[in-house]
Amino acid sequence: MDDIVISDRPGARVLALIPAVVIVLSVRLLTLATPPTWARLLAAGGIALAAWVAYRLLTAKLIVGEEGLHVRGVFYDADVAWTEVDEISRTPSGLPLRMLVWGVFSPETLTLRASGRRLRPVAAITRDDDDELRRVMQTMQTRLQGWPAQTRQVKDSAGTG
DSSP states (O other): OOOEEEESOHHHHHHTHHHHHHHHHHHHHHHSSOOOHHHHHHHHHHHHHHHHHHHHHHTOEEEEOSSEEEEEOSSOEEEEEGGGEEEEEEEEOOHHHHHHTTTTOOOEEEEEEETTEEEOOGGGOBOTTOHHHHHHHHHHHHHHHTSOOTTOEEOOTTSOO
């Protein structure tokens, strides 16, 4: 099986606008008359952190491979073996993200539950009619159904699958 890579998604690009706004506000603070030293240090730290978060958002990815999943998010890089994956679900995104893209599209999130932890790959935030994510979901469902685990569940609340 060839690896399936999901990256460079609209959801992650939209989220990258938030750090961009932080950078703009911080630069504006730095260009005001003469802010105190603590304000300049705070603005510089905000710029550095926001640039790093934006970089991670824009390079986030989900790789579905033979051995398992590789998830690269903003604050984590995770390799998850197929034997560790307990549940896969596709649900509507949280209210803050829905408000951010209000009127553009209705974002959905792929959620993986593996060994007691829950991963929501930012690279998999997408529209409900995304064929690439459907293909990934079908591949993961097929892969998980091949493992004889009683506790394993595969759900797709969007009705595709």
